[in-house]
Amino acid sequence: MVGGELLLTSLKVFEKMSEEMFLFHLEELNKKKISGFIIKRNESIPSYLLDTLFKFCEENHIPVLEISQNQNYFRIIKYILGQIYSKEAANRLYFVSMHDIFSGILLNESNLNVAIEKVLILLNKMLDNPVAIYSSDYDCYASSEEEPVSFNIENGLKRYIPEVITKQQYFIQKREYVEYINKMQLFDGRYFYLVITEKNNQLNDIDFAGMEDAILTLQFALMRLSAEEETMAINRCLERDGFCSRNAVNHCRVHKVLLDVQNTFNNKLENIKVSDLIRPGKDEYFGRFYVVLKVNLKKNSYECVYSHNQDVYDQSEIIDSYDEFIKNYVNWFVYESDQEKIESFLLLNELKKVDSCIEEDLPYRRLNKDSYIWMEAKKYVDTDNHKAIITLHNNKIFQNNIVSMEQELRNKEKVMLKQYWDMVTLLVAVLNHNNVVDKEYHDDISFYTEQMYRQLQKDYPKYGITDEDIEIVTHLAPIHDIGKVRVPIEILNKPGKLTKEEMDIVKQHPLVGAEMTQRFPKGLTTEKLNQYSYEICRHHHERYDGTGYPDGLKGEDIPLSAQVVGLVDAYDALISVRPYKKKLEHDQAVQMILNGECGKFSDELLHCFKKVSSQNNWIKRSEREDV
Known part of the structure; x- marks a missing residue:
């Protein structure tokens, strides 16, 4: 074949034309020295159009190839390019032709979800294989198939580099079929997986050249959708006279950041575990005697999170009242002359009298057989959040414990600050988008x-x-x-x-x-x-x-x-x-x-x-x- 373009068509665009108008278009194509027609017969096309086409092409010596309905246009295009051009040139020409198609989808379709669906359908036709988009949690977001298969990343995942010029990164894994995976990153840290399942036909380098702009189109559409969702979610979350519903957390990134930061702060004391306070094999931070209690000032409840003495821990499981537990502990272990001041220091009413937050300590003597040892009672109280921590420790090494605890708390505050700045970054990104x-x-x-x-x-x-x-x-x-x-x-x-x-x-x-x-x-x-x-x-x-x-x-x-x-x-x-x-x-x-x-x-x-x-x-x- 010699000449200009090779036209692949179902004649759908011409179906409502008169014979005279159709003949006019054929003449215009002939002036461009068209190389030939590849047509896929469509039942809706009037027979006179086909007769006109065949007659015109015979008179003007233009080849016509008619293909069956189940044959794939894209396979034919790739075959012809491969026969005429070098591999590199064929890949480039295929990329250019697909670029125009995918760009046209975004330009002509205002509904981004519909645009995504059209891209996936087109990719399915191009590759003759199932194509789907999955979230970072492996939930199917969109698919060319009515019943998409479940997806997950396997241990055998490997990097795949096609022999084409591409900005995309691909990975490959073998499950029931070979799967090619592209991770599409969005502006806010979110990402989706584009998965091509090699179910019907093996992918070649020219396929990867063709879907380069498909991925960019999908990525752009997903970013736009994400920005729109977040804007709506921000407006819901921060409505002047309302609030963001709890179910919005599933799609509102700002809500997630705010909720995570607020929960981190609210649970700052509650989240302290014995592992935060006592490192394995490091009991010397506390000495031989120590007890750690968490107190909920709102519910008047408590928990013994650690005790050197199993009896003390067991008693905490039996005694529901915090005040009763303290009185029993004082009676059992505190030197008689110090009992009153320790009770006054630790009982619930004293803790609730605190205005906002305090950190106080009080030395006392603990009974030890026929003698006593010096101890310190420490209370961390946050009445704003209805939380308190009580620690009872050997006096001589207590400062080591405080240093350790304060260091842990500082680390937790650093995490909260990072989340705060992540939120600011997200808000700026929303303004941009x-x-x-x-x-x-x-x-x-x-x-x-x-x-x-x-x-x-x-x-x-x-x-x-x-x-x-x-x-x-x-x-x-x-x-x-x-x-x-x-x-x-x-x-x-x-x-x-x-x-x-x-x-x-x-x-x-x-x-x-x-x-x-x-x-x-x-x-x-x-x-x-x-x-x-x-x-x-x-x-x-x-x-x-x-x-x-x-x-x-x-x-x-x-x-x-x-x-x-x-x-x-x-x-x-x-x-x-x-x-x-x-x-x-x-x-x-x-x-x-x-x-x-x-x-x-x-x-x-x-x-x-x-x-x-x-x-x-x-x-x-x-x-x-x-x-």
Whole structure:
């Protein structure tokens, strides 16, 4: 065959055409020097169209090949490419042809779930094998088969590298059939498995070239769906007058993070196990005598989690009342002169009198045959969470135990802090995927905030800015606009001037964002984080002369963190493209800030802004092209 394109068709697109119109299209194809037709007869196609096609092709010496309904177009395409071109060229041409098809699915289908289904059906036809998507928990998300098989990763999983240029990573395993697996990573740490089961036909390199863009299409659709689900889930979780239902935890990533962090904090004391306190073979931390009790102040219940004396442990199993257990313990083991003070120190009413959290200890003498040894009673009380821990230890080595316990608690707090920052990262990702901010915006706003804070720290010691303050505010600055997830996207992306009603809606976002931060976990470790989160979200649109919103704060009543973030946010908005404005040059934006055209800022802030904005690293970042 010589000439141009080879057309594979079922004539479906022509079925409603008249004979004259169909003949016109055939003439146009002939002008392009078409090489031939491969047709799959369809019962819905009028017979006159086939007669017209056969007659036209005979007169113009154009080959026509008719194939049966059960034959696969893609197999024919791959065969012809393989016969005409080198392996590398065939792979490339097949990739290009499939690229157009898969890109067209996303462009022409607004329903992402339908788009995913269409991609899987097309892949099934391309590969003549079952194709399915599974979650990280191995649940089937979508499949080309009506009854998809169950899936799991086996121990024999190996890396598979096809001999094509590809950005994808594949793995291969053998269960009932050979399975090729691609792990599709989403933006928030979630992932799905695309699984091609080699049930009917063996896969070749050209197949992997063809499905390159199929995977990108699926990945994009899944990321979009994930972002939409999370946005809806955030709105449910953080509804002003409602709450997120418990079943939303299965799909709401923010709910999961918040719930995990809050549970970690609430159960901080409850989760302490004897293994946290007593390392195997390390009893010397506690000496010969020690008891550890956990107390639930709300339920008036307790548990003996460890005791050197089995009798003490057994008694705790029998005696339901915490106070009764303490009185019995004191009567059995505490030197008579110390009994009253120990009871007063440990009984339930004394524990409940604590305001919030305390950590106290009291020395006493423990009976030991005909003599006594010095002990210490230690109580950790958290009435906010209705928890307490009581420890009774040998006095001479008690400090070793306290050091060990405090170290364990610090480790637990580090875990909670990591989860807190994971939550912040997720919120920024949601802003990105909702087009509330540009992809690289959070990096820029953090950079500008850090530069401003460091200059303030250097030039104005009166603010008492610490390195910790700088680190916290720098990392929290990108969530200042998180309240905009509740603003309709058509308002945020409106190209023209907003109406008064629309502007009133936008001006609610500081209040919404501040309210969201109040749902963050509360505790000693996160106290400063919560304070800065709230201040930044609520007050970043306040201005020094009182003309800002939502509270009209004036002067130093505006928290410094909000003043700084408000200034760099105004600057970044000026030098960025927005639906309603063009990007301004750096020098023009700086002058507008200094002139008060974006609202008044303090002299101290403007002094520092003038310094840092003239530095090369600041100017270089501001001149980056928007992505």
